[in-house]
Amino acid sequence: MPSNEWLLITVGAILVNNVVLSRILGICPFLGVSKKLETALGMSGAVTFVLTISSFVTALLYKLLLSAEITICGTTVNLSFTKFLVFIVVIASLVQIIEILLRKFSPSLYRALGIYLPLITTNCAVLGAAELNAGANNGLGRGILESTVFGFATGLGFGLALLLFACLRERLELSMIPRPFRGTAIALVTAGILAMAFMGFGLLVK
């Protein structure tokens, strides 16, 4: 694979097709934990961590099992239509297992990420990355290493959007905002403007 392909995957996932601001995935934590920069940092760390691992595992499953033609009793079966079902179950259990292991082996990391991990169980950005990996190359799916890199870059993109948004919201907290717009209303307006700003990155890649 040529080196500019890797660059394309990374830059594409972080800036051009930012998971939050272009694909509109993972909005729940984007609005929920962006009130403080500190919690936003913890959340983006946890999401990047889970995205990388789950992208690897789901790509592995998809490549080896779901997209492969399996022959049972003379009939060839393609199970790629069950990918959503399998991905949800795999991601949810993966997060559970990671949480248990972190708690046991790295209490400090568990303290930093622990409270965010259960939230990620149902984070659609994680499922979205798995699905995007599976759907790439006309349904053949990306390679396992490429998928892992894509997952990591998607996590970074999520982190970038979340941190930018958290900084904005911290400033908004002290600004004079008309009463009806305070809180979630102005946050949604800001998110919209931020998404428009990210449209500018669309010209980076043809």
Add this chain to the structure above:
Amino acid sequence: MSTTFLAAVCVVGIIGLILGCLIAFTAKKFDVEADPKVEKVRELLPGANCGGCGFAGCADLADAIVNRGINPSRCTAISAEALKDLSAFLGVAAEEKEKMTAVVFCGGSLSRAARKAQYNGIMDCRSANVAGGGGKACAYGCIGYGCCARACPFGAIEMRDGLAVVHPEVCRGCGKCVTVCPRNLIRLVPASVKIHVYCSSADKPAARRKVCSAACISCGKCIRADGQGRVEKQENGTVRINCENPPDISLAETAGCPTGALQTEEAHRAIRPISPKETQK
């Protein structure tokens, strides 16, 4: 066709079964034992996470109570009944301690304090204190933008006529407001003391009078009327009630304070704007 369905059901079912077994295995193998006692103590604590005890929230204090032998009365926000329950559960005697309440030592409400400027900045006392001290002329008094009221986890502080007043029946004495006030006007005092001199100005008495009609002018009337050292003049010129040996609340009337800085807690709490008519008198 039916083979496809059958295969799908089997594959998803098997994956689910494997994952379920994996979770069960890791949960069993790498279990971290949580002390059920800590959990119970945490439930008995108020759960406000006010930080008044000096620990990082109620869960941290619960851990400290169970594992490090900290007395449950360390919690400043707990009610007497809940404390009784908690000590009964732990089998330790709760240390006797006096209920503390926050008091804002300032009587300079908007209609009593002179104004020096129109403040249009961020409506927070701490920001206003940095930017010239807000709208009121007194450099020692309540700025009146309510950062203490927002900091209070129990909603015990009310902004009345641009002055923070504490409702002692709601206040649990956690001290969050004390740390947040940029003018250091709020202190924790025993809740049984119901009379105070509500002024903290360290200006010269004449200068205080100039900027606030409710300022203590250090005339000494209350000190003389009491005559037993229960009201004391402090080094910086402000007058304070001796909280260890407080005078009766009737002193508020008998002392005849010329500015009304000496007043009962109830009167301070019920502060209201002075109407223009009253000022003309």
